Amino acid sequence: MDKEKYAKLEEGITPKPPLLKNCIKAFLVGGTICLIAQFIALFYMTFFDFTERTASNPTVATMIFISMLLTGFGAYKKVGQIGGAGGAVPITGFGNAVVSAAIEHRSEGFVLGVGGNIFKLAGSVIVFGVFSAFIVALIKTILVKMGVISW
Amino acid sequence: MDIRQLITMLCVLFLLSGCMPNEYKFENRTEEDAGKAEELLKKDDRVKGVAALFHDDHLLVGIRVKTFSRFNKRDIASEIEKQLKEEYPDLAVFVSADSKILNETNKLILKKDEKGLKKQIHHLISLAEEET
Numbered sequence: 001m002d003k004e005k006y007a008k009l010e011e012g013i014t015p016k017p018p019l020l021k022n023c024i025k026a027f028l029v030g031g032t033i034c035l036i037a038q039f040i041a042l043f044y045m046t047f048f049d050f051t052e053r054t055a056s057n058p059t060v061a062t063m064i065f066i067s068m069l070l071t072g073f074g075a076y077k078k079v080g081q082i083g084g085a086g087g088a089v090p091i092t093g094f095g096n097a098v099v100s101a102a103i104e105h106r107s108e109g110f111v112l113g114v115g116g117n118i119f120k121l122a123g124s125v126i127v128f129g130v131f132s133a134f135i136v137a138l139i140k141t142i143l144v145k146m147g148v149i150s151w
Numbered sequence: 152m153d154i155r156q157l158i159t160m161l162c163v164l165f166l167l168s169g170c171m172p173n174e175y176k177f178e179n180r181t182e183e184d185a186g187k188a189e190e191l192l193k194k195d196d197r198v199k200g201v202a203a204l205f206h207d208d209h210l211l212v213g214i215r216v217k218t219f220s221r222f223n224k225r226d227i228a229s230e231i232e233k234q235l236k237e238e239y240p241d242l243a244v245f246v247s248a249d250s251k252i253l254n255e256t257n258k259l260i261l262k263k264d265e266k267g268l269k270k271q272i273h274h275l276i277s278l279a280e281e282e283t
Contacts, residue, residue, distance in 0.1 A: 045250065045251050045254075046254075049274075049278055050251070051249045051251040051252070051278055051279055051281065052249045052250055052251055053249065053281070053282075054278075054281050054283065055251075057283065
């Protein structure tokens with residue numbers, strides 16, 4: 001059997017993923033997470049001294065805290081099963097990635113197990129974020145110094 | 152009516168009752184003429200709600216911009232602030248498109264209490280100017 005023949009056979013047997021259905025599910029689940037976050041932001045704005053601009057920081061922290069609790073109780077994997085990317089793309093997916101790695105390696109000890117593996121999944125996100133922020137800031141600094149744009 | 156219909160109806164009611172009325176509120180506690188500000192803000196079609204409070208030498212304005220103008224709401228606010236500063240050169244004008252400022256200005260208007268008002272206005276301005 002050559003390569004092309006195998007590819008054709010494989011294509012026929014593999015079930016087609018319901019793309020549209022998955023997209024709609026991801027949209028609904030991600031939207032629900034963002035709706036909850038919006039209510040939390042509103043809560044911080046109504047009862048504390050936060051403006052629309054500054055309320056985002058405590059809101060993100062609260063959402064990460066909630067997703068960490070849900071991961072620990074085993075509820076977040078159900079959200080991920082239904083929502084797919086809708087559960088992974090918001091900041092809650094980041095919290096889930098950190099905590100699930102920590103839980104997985106708990107049996108190997110706190111330093112080499114939890115400490116060494118906690119950022120196994122989410123570490124690349126942090127490194128990529130910091131690095132791209134550095135590059136963007138560098139470009140902007142050069143442009144400001146040259147007088148093309150202002151801060 | 153079965154329970155599902157009831158729940159859906161309740162959800163819709165809750166969602167709709169959450170819609171805030173878009174209104175223009177002007178409270179003048181100074182000698183200045185508030186009509187100029189009223190005219191200026193009402194003819195701006197990007198703005199759909201205003202709470203303005205004239206107090207002593209301060210003019211505090213919270214605005215709500217239309218949904219698709221929200222992308223440049225800071226520019227709109229600073230533009231209106233500039234126009235209002237030209238109209239009222241004697242007042243310290245502060246305009247913000249932040250919903251916190253709009254809500255708090257509404258609260259200050261409703262409170263009718265002059266005591267400590269200036270301190271609260273200063274507090275709001277410092278809040279709105281916070282960067283992070």
